[in-house]
Every structure is written in C-alpha cells, then in structure tokens.
Amino acid sequence: MKADDAISALAALANEHRLVVFRLLVQAGPEGRAAGAIAEMLDMPASSLSFHLAHLTRAGLIVQRRESRSLIYSADFVAMNGLVGFLTENCCGGASCAPATQSAQKKRKAS
Template identity: 65%
Template sequence: MNAVPPTAAHTIRALSALAQEHRLAAFRLLVQAGPDGLPAGELATRLGLPASSLSFHLAQLANAGLVEARRQSRSIIYTAALPAMNALLGYLTENCCGGLPCDVAAACCEPEEARGAA
C-alpha cells in the first residue's frame, strides 16, 4: 500500500495485518520511532518476541505496505510507511463529515461526549 488512495482490497489487507496484538504493537513502535525507524533486534527486545516471530509479523506488515525495511551495515532497520498509514486513515475517514472537508465540519469527527460538553 503506498501513498495513492487505497482500494477496498488494500484497506482490508492493511487492517488485517494490524488486527493482531504483536503486529499492532510493532507498528505503533515504528510510528513512534519516526523516519529513523528501529533495528529488528531492538524491536524484538522491546516487544519481548523471538526474532523468528517478529520476522513473521514484520513480513505481514510489509506485505500490507505498512512497513519498509532498509539495510544499514549488518542491521535491518524497519520504519512505518507513514504515507500508506495516512492514506489508510484518509480512506477510512473520507466521508466522516458528510463529504465536507473536516476543517469545515470538524465537530462531526469529535467523540459524542465532547460534542455534548461544548
């Protein structure tokens, strides 16, 4: 999944990849790490996973287009594919404000309890 608007099939693949505890945790850590990413070994340590299990989970996220890997010396550094994440979020919220840009009708995207307090 890249920065182009995702199709329903891309969205389902991405959501399926994230619908697992360890993959979601890995993706969140990579989002927090930003563009520098994290080495696979550090990810495994932080998540308390064996390297082979982490490798499987990262492959699922990469297949969904949500993470990217690059070799740096002897390490593989993983980063979250932020354009793909933003495209996914955009697809999911595309019609959240009845077709209006969210900055025009921002209140519709607020939790109901926040709207009631205003």
C-alpha cells in the first residue's frame, strides 16, 4: 500500500460515524449489509449514511454491489489488511513487539 492510500483510508476512518459504519461492515463479513439495514441499525438518516458510505468507498475501504433493488455494502478486506500491514510493516525494527504491547496495556489499565 502506498502512503497516499493509507492517508486516505485513515482520514476516512477518522470520523466517528464512518468508523462505526466500517466496523459494522467488518462484522457483517463478505456478505455485507444493505444500505437500508445499516441506516436502521445505526439510526442514521439515509442522506447522512449515503455521504459516509461514499467517503469510505472513495477511500477504498468498502465496496458496493447491487442485488435486485438494494445496494449492498461490504468491507474490502484486502484493503483493510493492506492498511494494517502498512501500519505494522516496520514494527519494532523486526524484533518481537508482544512484550512491549503488553506492558503498554498494563500501564493504561493502571492509569
């Protein structure tokens, strides 16, 4: 993944509503969800949802398909894994990061 693509994806996810929509689609798996079902589940007006879905689509994080009269949205798992890979490709200079991660989690819990 190129840095510009990662920046676009992270910018799209840096909005509370888009993050919730994306996480819902990740939970739905490859089958995805109809736009109407997403709006209902999130109690979001259709016009607002349409705006957020378009933003996530432009960022390459979700895909849209038509089934009969419904628009079905699903997470693009290849893009999602590419973003995670981009963020972690140089993690800890090749050394194991697990102990440091566990220490950071313990510190946050103690705070």
